[in-house]
Amino acid sequence: MNARAFLVRGLLVGLLAGIAAFAVAYMVGEPHVERAIALEESGSAAADTEPTDHSHAAGTAPHSHGDSTGDGAGDGAGDGGASVSRTTQRTWGLATGTLAVGVALGGLVALVAAATVGRLGRLTPRQSTAVVALVGFTAVALVPFLKYPATPPAVGSGETIGARTGYYFVFLLISLVVGVAAVVVATRLWERLGAFEAVTIAAVGYVAVMVLAGELMPTVNEVGDYPADELWFFRRASLTTLVALWAVIGVGLTALVGRLHEQVASVAARRELAASL
Secondary structure: OOOOHHHHHHHHHHHHHHHHHHHHHHHHHHHHHHHHHHHHHHHHHHHHHHOOOOOOOOOOOOOOOOOOOOOOOOOOOOOOOOOHHHHHHHHHHHHHHHHHHHHHHHHHHHHHHHOOOOOOOOOOHHHHHHHHHHHHHHHHHHHHHHHHHOOOOOOOOOHHHHHHHHHHHHHHHHHHHHHHHHHHHHHHHHHHHOOHHHHHHHHHHHHHHHHHHHOOOOOOOOOOOOOOHHHHHHHHHHHHHHHHHHHHHHHHHHHHHHHHHHHHHHEEEEEHHHHHH
């Protein structure tokens, strides 16, 4: 068992995870994105009718998300706007993004899993791979989402998008570092206290540090008058897509690594038996 064997399997399950994430995002998430865009455009249209609106005098144009018919007529190509239609964005564009993320993430998880084999107490390669996937999902996807959840197109100011993105990645980095530290602490306490006590102490420590970090990090509240139910549905769909992505990577890679370990162990046992004869 080497890093290359892990990487090949990670890329494979990452591809499958990207396909699964695309299917979930397209069926569950895109309808809410369409409604969010409709709300944003209706709000822009209403603002254009206000007598105090000086956007046209300044030479600006309302924001466009492209022509949903896919013929490019309303894509804004003639005025410097985006030249990608909504049809392309929610099909090929979405598929390309989810597949790229899935393959990259699958490869990274596989390499980390390969590096942890034999370093997490008495865990087998299958068990250590499952731990890596679970910790990765919690630290990289779930906890950062709870602090800075995804927002639909109609929510948030364009002037603060840079700051909001920065907050998210800082919090993600903190969560990842604390998650790795929690695994190290659990591994070192395993022999002295036992599995249950070690995992409990590490988990409680992770939660305590992240709650403190969440309280210290800036809070983003730019929802405005966006419908609460639509916001909830959008965020639920976003989290469901993340769960689908990580679930396929975690379950698929754990199964493939477990099968690989069994094959290697079987070959080693046969060689040992042959050498003893």
